[in-house]
Amino acid sequence: MKRVTPSDIMELLKTAGAGSYISFASGLPDPALFPVDELRLASDHVLSTDGGAALQYGPAEGYPPLREWIAKRLNNRGLRVKEKNILITNGSQQALDLAARVYLNDGDAVCIENPTYLAALQIFDSCAAEYRTVSQDDDGMIVDDVERSLSTDCKLLFALPNFQNPTGRTLSAERRKQLAAILDRSGTVLLEDDAYHDLCYDGPTLPPISSLTTIADTLYSSTFSKSIAPGLRVGYLCGPEHVISRLTQLKQIADLHTGSLTQRIVHWYVTEYDLDAQIEKLRAVYRSKRDVMLSALARSMPESVRWTRPAGGMFLWMTLPESIDGRALLGDAMSQGVMFVPGSGFHQNQQGSNTIRLNFVSAPADQIVSGISILAKLIKSRC
Amino acid sequence: MKRVTPSDIMELLKTAGAGSYISFASGLPDPALFPVDELRLASDHVLSTDGGAALQYGPAEGYPPLREWIAKRLNNRGLRVKEKNILITNGSQQALDLAARVYLNDGDAVCIENPTYLAALQIFDSCAAEYRTVSQDDDGMIVDDVERSLSTDCKLLFALPNFQNPTGRTLSAERRKQLAAILDRSGTVLLEDDAYHDLCYDGPTLPPISSLTTIADTLYSSTFSKSIAPGLRVGYLCGPEHVISRLTQLKQIADLHTGSLTQRIVHWYVTEYDLDAQIEKLRAVYRSKRDVMLSALARSMPESVRWTRPAGGMFLWMTLPESIDGRALLGDAMSQGVMFVPGSGFHQNQQGSNTIRLNFVSAPADQIVSGISILAKLIKSRC
Numbered sequence: 001m002k003r004v005t006p007s008d009i010m011e012l013l014k015t016a017g018a019g020s021y022i023s024f025a026s027g028l029p030d031p032a033l034f035p036v037d038e039l040r041l042a043s044d045h046v047l048s049t050d051g052g053a054a055l056q057y058g059p060a061e062g063y064p065p066l067r068e069w070i071a072k073r074l075n076n077r078g079l080r081v082k083e084k085n086i087l088i089t090n091g092s093q094q095a096l097d098l099a100a101r102v103y104l105n106d107g108d109a110v111c112i113e114n115p116t117y118l119a120a121l122q123i124f125d126s127c128a129a130e131y132r133t134v135s136q137d138d139d140g141m142i143v144d145d146v147e148r149s150l151s152t153d154c155k156l157l158f159a160l161p162n163f164q165n166p167t168g169r170t171l172s173a174e175r176r177k178q179l180a181a182i183l184d185r186s187g188t189v190l191l192e193d194d195a196y197h198d199l200c201y202d203g204p205t206l207p208p209i210s211s212l213t214t215i216a217d218t219l220y221s222s223t224f225s226k227s228i229a230p231g232l233r234v235g236y237l238c239g240p241e242h243v244i245s246r247l248t249q250l251k252q253i254a255d256l257h258t259g260s261l262t263q264r265i266v267h268w269y270v271t272e273y274d275l276d277a278q279i280e281k282l283r284a285v286y287r288s289k290r291d292v293m294l295s296a297l298a299r300s301m302p303e304s305v306r307w308t309r310p311a312g313g314m315f316l317w318m319t320l321p322e323s324i325d326g327r328a329l330l331g332d333a334m335s336q337g338v339m340f341v342p343g344s345g346f347h348q349n350q351q352g353s354n355t356i357r358l359n360f361v362s363a364p365a366d367q368i369v370s371g372i373s374i375l376a377k378l379i380k381s382r383c
Numbered sequence: 384m385k386r387v388t389p390s391d392i393m394e395l396l397k398t399a400g401a402g403s404y405i406s407f408a409s410g411l412p413d414p415a416l417f418p419v420d421e422l423r424l425a426s427d428h429v430l431s432t433d434g435g436a437a438l439q440y441g442p443a444e445g446y447p448p449l450r451e452w453i454a455k456r457l458n459n460r461g462l463r464v465k466e467k468n469i470l471i472t473n474g475s476q477q478a479l480d481l482a483a484r485v486y487l488n489d490g491d492a493v494c495i496e497n498p499t500y501l502a503a504l505q506i507f508d509s510c511a512a513e514y515r516t517v518s519q520d521d522d523g524m525i526v527d528d529v530e531r532s533l534s535t536d537c538k539l540l541f542a543l544p545n546f547q548n549p550t551g552r553t554l555s556a557e558r559r560k561q562l563a564a565i566l567d568r569s570g571t572v573l574l575e576d577d578a579y580h581d582l583c584y585d586g587p588t589l590p591p592i593s594s595l596t597t598i599a600d601t602l603y604s605s606t607f608s609k610s611i612a613p614g615l616r617v618g619y620l621c622g623p624e625h626v627i628s629r630l631t632q633l634k635q636i637a638d639l640h641t642g643s644l645t646q647r648i649v650h651w652y653v654t655e656y657d658l659d660a661q662i663e664k665l666r667a668v669y670r671s672k673r674d675v676m677l678s679a680l681a682r683s684m685p686e687s688v689r690w691t692r693p694a695g696g697m698f699l700w701m702t703l704p705e706s707i708d709g710r711a712l713l714g715d716a717m718s719q720g721v722m723f724v725p726g727s728g729f730h731q732n733q734q735g736s737n738t739i740r741l742n743f744v745s746a747p748a749d750q751i752v753s754g755i756s757i758l759a760k761l762i763k764s765r766c
């Protein structure tokens with residue numbers, strides 16, 4: 001814990017929950033799309049038919065039928081895995097934390113994209129890790145940078161290839177193959193975070209990097225937080241049996257196991273209801289909101305501003321002229337009722353002061369339009 | 384993770400779940416006593432009236448009304464605390480893990496009772512902690528030993544004063560006062576695990592050590608796992624605001640927050656149903672089972688065997704003649720359909736080979752009688 005300090009972004013997000021802002025800041029999915037009735041019926045069913053087990057301690061690895069279901073589902077993503085390769089976690093956040101704690105001792109190096117998921121940086125900080133940073137372009141992380149980083153001693157490569165948080169970028173198919181080959185050569189372990197897998201809006205999601213390696217150990221994490229609901233806190237980690245075995249020991253130490261009731265609710269939901277129809281519903285709404293934001297940006301932003309065009313996920317990344325500081329802009333924006341997250345916190349090395357992250361799925365469409373209009377005026381006044 | 388190895392006891396407990404043993408081995412409460420119907424109605428109510436929030440991300444500290452309820456409840460235990468002093472965790476296991484991770488860096492010393500809670504030892508091992516061990520007698524830990532231990536550099540004192548796991552012993556009122564005074568003098572932080580607080584069978588539970596200190600920082604953990612149900616994974620940690628603030632950061636890193644739905648189910652249950660009546664029901668059944676086991680032991684065990692007479696909790700501790708090894712006895716017992724946990728795993732320093740832990744709440748009364756009879760014959764044959 002030596003290096004962990006309070007995150008001003010996390011503090012900001014608390015404020016965001018309290019006020020009546022147009023918020024592009026949060027990482028929250030749209031609660032109007034949660035399958036509340038189905039989950040209520042699932043909970044009722046589980047407690048009516050299997051209440052004793054649903055309320056009892058359970059195995060650290062997780063509820064076996066849910067692990068089996070996940071393994072089958074991941075085979076459809078190209079991962080050749082079985083139940084024994086799956087550990088159930090409290091969302092993918094815990095999956096990343098456990099993986100980092102198993103692999104990283106004080107001073108070990110982890111290779112990350114710059115920028116990357118803020119809470120992953122906090123995890124690596126809590127392990128007192130050193131960083132090797134890799135730049136990105138619109139096709140995701142630069143593979144030559146990765147090769148250079150992994151040629152030094154590096155325990156873990158952390159990658160978020162689909163609709164990355166914070167940038168919304170997707171790693172191209174070609175680069176996935178190149179990365180897999182580099183991992184096979186270097187022996188570095190891959191930690192692949194695929195939390196946004198199901199939220200693809202422009203055709204199918206590309207195969208995980210983990211499905212393309214032949215020798216390297218890979219850990220693949222994902223979650224039901226985006227497809228079903230985050231408040232259940234059910235995610236998972238998938239990896240070689242010997243690694244899952246060590247991770248299971250650590251899971252047991254951390255909190256014994258993920259909730260017996262919530263795992264059974266998720267399992268009943270995915271087997272008795274139509275998860276794919278639920279995902280299609282999410283895609284339709286989120287795709288439309290993304291398009292509303294992209295149109296609003298195209299209409300109103302000055303030419304000196306650039307932004308990503310995410311093929312999925314929840315976030316869009318904006319690069320302002322170098323003279324504009326994202327934190328200063330946030331102060332002005334909040335005084336006019338609009339929130340977003342400045343991009344610097346997602347970076348190592350003090351970079352990204354002129355970047356910001358915009359969530360395009362939380363706010364209603366009309367608020368997206370008016371919020372972007374307010375932002376555009378503020379930016380123009382600073383250009 | 385360097386020092387954590389698979390626990391053969393944990394492996395044993397898996398076996399215990401599978402077979403048709405008379406099990407004194409597990410740490411499981413009796414599922415027949417879970418308030419299943421009330422929790423089903425609570426879940427239905429929460430999802431019907433507050434589904435959006437119950438399925439959404441929530442604050443890392445936990446659901447505010449539940450934190451407030453817990454703070455009030457803890458005031459009845461003599462702890463002068465408010466909502467801001469409470470962090471909700473996934474059972475008290477996570478409370479202990481977070482506390483250890485905040486206070487213990489590689490090589491830091493923790494003072495423990497010998498024997499103590501196995502999974503706490505695994506937590507401290509995972510922090511690469513050094514141990515200062517304190518002996519026990521029937522009044523709990525020996526206070527002079529504690530004073531000696533804390534006179535050297537020691538970051539944390541871990542104590543389980545009520546119905547300790549594994550021994551069932553209770554720290555006497557007088558020793559609690561002495562310990563509090565030692566803590567105030569030494570400045571060492573107390574981590575007090577009170578998971579079994581509600582399971583008292585012979586009069587009221589004594590005041591927490593944390594309620595008796597005046598200067599020392601103290602962390603107090605407890606859980607709804609014993610009073611309501613463990614499968615919900617809802618526990619809590621209580622401490623000074625500045626410590627809770629650091630622990631909340633670490634909780635956020637570990638898994639963002641404890642389940643929104645399960646916290647609301649617990650809160651609805653404790654406010655709308657009669658938790659105290661539920662606890663009285665548990666006490667009546669468990670007290671009776673304890674008495675069944677104590678009577679069976681008195682009837683059948685040879686004079687060279689000693690055991691504790693727990694005033695609460697779930698476990699009883701047996702000391703065999705020195706020539707009898709608990710692990711070897713377990714092999715024989717399992718071949719006759721009886722399981723328990725050998726005591727050596729709860730010890731530091733290779734001690735306790737002639738001790739065993741017996742759970743008296745899981746098995747039905749008739750099985751307790753026949754299981755103890757089998758054990759007594761095996762022990763007599765080895766005396």
